[in-house]
Amino acid sequence: MALLSENFPTPTLHLQTPPSNDQTFDLIPPHVKELWERWNTRGLILFSLSLQTFLILCAPLRKRTSRKFPIFLIWSAYLLADWTASFIVGLISSNQSKSDANVYLLAFWAPFLLIHLGGPDTITAFALEDNALWLRHLIGLLFQVVATVYVFIQTIPQNKLRVPAILMFLAGIIKYAERTRALYLASLGSFRASMLKEPDPGPDYAKLMEEFTCKKDAHLPTTIQLVNEPNQEWSPFTSTAKAGDLNQLEVVQYAFLYFNKFKGLIVDLIFSFKERNESRDFFLKRTPSDALKVIEVELNFIYEVLFTKVVVIHNIFGSIFRFISSCSVTVALVLFSRLDKTDFRKLDVRITYALLVGALALDFVSFSMTVFSDWTIATLIKDDSILATFFEYLLWLKRKRVSVHKKSPFSGLKKLDTPRIFRRWRESVSQFNLIAYCLSERIPTDDSRNTSVCCGCSFAWNKTVRLLRRIKDFVIDYLGAKEFFDDWKYVSRQPVFEKLWDLIFEEMLEKSKAAETVEITEEICSSRGSYVLKSMDLPSEIDIGELISDIDEVAFDESLMLWHIATELCYRDEQNTNTNVNDTGTSYREFSKVLSDYMLYLLVMLPSMMSAVAGIGEIRFRDTCAEAKKFFDRRRFSCTLDETIIMKGCREILAVNVTDANPVEVKGDKSKSVLFNGSLLAKKLKKYNEKWEIMSKVWIEMLGYAASHCRPDQHAQQVSKGGELITVVWLLMAHFGLGEQFQISEGHARAKLRVHK
Template structure:
């Protein structure tokens, strides 16, 4: 009895609780509108942040750029899902809901500035496809607010088609915009991810592979005319035909149109851009695990050494082509440029339609012609002037993002290749001065760089150092190309450079009986020792060629610290087990820490440490002994030349690797010089080096007293 009375007493309390739960909607429905409005604005701000920071990813490794892009990319999708769900599930409705919903759909799949953040995100294309359908479903339900509930839709559309007044109907315009956005999202973001993950099965990837398997027709480059005579590397496939519809680098270089036949720097840049695109087409084969037909062919080596690197002074051009090639790779794996390139006409038609529809929706908002026409049980909240202003700003931001992304593509190398291919295959283009000027103007547009254009520096004694750029980076590139030309074959672990300098017998002990990571650490310690030595001041007196000696000192110092940076930051790109590399680095740093704990200066501490241990068993002590042996040479210029040549060949030796994904992941984090060298060697036919043979053929021995 008492239980029944208690239950009856509790019933009014439960009803009161239910009314209190509904009170935010009944008493203050405006709160829900403000919440939806705020979330929509935040999503658009995140989209702008993606556009700004994401555009600088490939040329900056700064935490602000990388971390900010990740935050904007990661938070935008759950925010979009939550906001669309809130608009659909809440009984509070506003006439701006359909516009905000379409804006969120555009942010999710159409105008998103970053296709994927990491290379592995391309594998999530099925999830992305599901999300697009989910968002489109929510937008469709929300858009029904603008349609009369009991209207015959066939009669409604027929009425507007007869009047040719579709653009006067807010419901039709907003629904059409949602449909166009959904189609563009599927073609852009999701199809671009499928293109990466199923690239081998797409017609372009298969056609490139089949085309390159044909018997080579190369006859070698002609240095006198700078024409890659007979090189049939594919640039672009037109239509769905076979051989007759492929544009090769040979066709572009031999085009007789005034735009390409002139010997101007502008013409050469256009040809180099197409050459880089042809290299990008071939480089994708390594990502998909396909055999490179041009591997180990004499024609392949001639293309690099007799075409691009005829002399050491051509290093800038060779590295510039590699930069453009890696730029294409970055855009293929991380942006939508590749799919836009393949479906260029369709994308720009959809772009123009979206611009017209967005502008029309803006006019509806400004004229206040929107109204809720459904008779469903809802709580309608009328708009205020603030809602109109915020909606116009949201649509204006999306319009701006659309235009900026279209301009980014028009200023990209993809557009340059596209117009050049059209120019080569169309005689009317070649005879039109206006079109040539237009192509010339487009080809001069450039907004962003290709990579961070600097190399990391790490000192085993003091930790990270400022990155090197400018003339120091150029000096390193020149030295690398000089060593590549001098190798005349596969690079060695340093043995070749020592033999060319005639000192292999004296320093061969520093290359024997250990992993290559240990060898690099030994030579790195020796380089630091020589750099810190007070004998450096005698360089100008001891050397006849001071300029060359300073060049070698700069190269040895920068490449030595760059290799230490690679061992510390990206050991997975280096030969051997990266865990062992990190352990060796830790051991050397511990030795340096003990040395620098001495109350004397850092210089004296390093000099005195050699007397604190017996023998030469540790990496640190072997590096110190090598440093003292180099320091004891009568001519400091020879010392710097030995070190510069060793490090230039060493970085060529460690670059070939099968870790293709590791290199491509770094393209979105500023890039690495090691990746550029990896590509350069790939086009020279050097894909791998048997480093185990180098480690196992020489027994380990200690430096003799005479050498020390």
């Protein structure tokens, strides 16, 4: 054993020692860390200032466009502005342990973040739901103030910037408090409470009956005599409403007047018939153009009240606090400029100047926007004042403008074409077409009887196309981006044509003239196509009852899709006919197509607006699309989309025999598809020469029905997304007295006790 151990020494285990800390691999290179340490606070605070500049200039654009991309940019900036400011406060606080003189300068930056958290005047809320979170912003204000004070206290007493910092701290608190109060006032609960009048117990009934009983017990011949109490409310329309055209100043002033009278529409308040008659009398004397101008400005007032600081600023206290805030920033800039800054880095001094000058510049922009706003013009400028001429010119620049449309099929028609920077809403209507959607959205399928497939492709290529389409659909659905994808690919936009608005206005005008009693008004507001059919002077050979059955005997969403399919089939059947768009019949045809695609867009792409009347619209739309796709697949239609393919597809649907057997009787009611029911309606309408006039007026009545039955808060929501034609129609109907919100028919009765001799 000893020999063995001498010849074969015992092996030893050599363990590798771990590397020292100096040899540890860093995932982030040191120079990147150093760059972040040097620029994190500086870069982010400049980024925060840039976000404030972007928001104050670009936020008003969201009331002028419905495009997803610019709205997404504004939404991103709105969220990043709050996050960035809060994050920077934490960075500044973590850097207070350093002994560098620049710590005092960083502490001076903290109050600027309160100003940034207060946000610009042009946007306080991105959506109505943000207003309901005003309490969260109030608590956030308290925490941010505490954090800022903590950062500031750490630098006392050596900090020679303490006086400018206190001034900026005061300005920051004012700005943040303005935003919190604006959110509180714009929350629907507070908004409703602010318009409620004092509780009205009415005449003292108990006292009257006690006196009556006493006199009866005394055997006095007493009766109760009722006398209507005179209405003491003052109104500028007690005599007659202004006749003739309105100038630009009058448009804003009347819009502000009716905004104050009817802003309760947003929160479902009720109105008296006196208010109805005053508004109705005024709008009955307006031209379609003047009525649209007034409504556009009125919607702009609604936007400003709900989504900006306008209510907080336009009062005496708001003006005083805004003056204090601006003076604080100005004095802080003067004090900082006179301060000895040799101990500070030049870069940090320049950034501080940028923050101070930026704060003053943003205040100046806000002040300019406030002075030249419609709100100021409506409340301060009088017709006989010296400034009236200047503001009349300013409003002339912002006036509604029209131009001649050059693209077919509407070439020659006048359209709303106000420059985007002056628009008060987007002045366009979105279009979504069921047949075009189904033709393009299909996934090619195999045909076991033939290896050829749609698009004329080989079988192998068809399988590849199907696979790619399914992967694309899965990714889009998984990311929740189908709404954005469909909006980008399938939604087009048409301008609002002056003649289309005239047609809508005249229809509502005639209904308003007919609505003399409560019963007739209720009938008009509850009709979705039948009232106008009954009131039209149509030839006797037209079976009105047959058409009304496709309106009143089905749900509204089913009726809408039936008439949409019928309109599309009839339109494509006449697509190649050479007609002049200025002819009345052709105008009816083109406007029927525009309104048809717009109403389907509301049903499919904006279901929240149609939720009160949509029913099972989504299920019905999906089932109809499934049947249409199956129909087009069997006929091997191309998946590429163009006008020729759409026209061919519509004519193929029309060629199917639907007259011998009702589609519902053959298919049953499990599937909610209405594709061939719509084809049946189209065949009925094709027999009539007046079909386009019928369809256009039915679509206008459907639009009015949807407008008056949409939830008011959804109308208010849309004014921050470019506005919708349906919201303009909703406000027009309210001013014409067409709605269910007018429920106070008379005032109190004044009771008197009369003792007979």
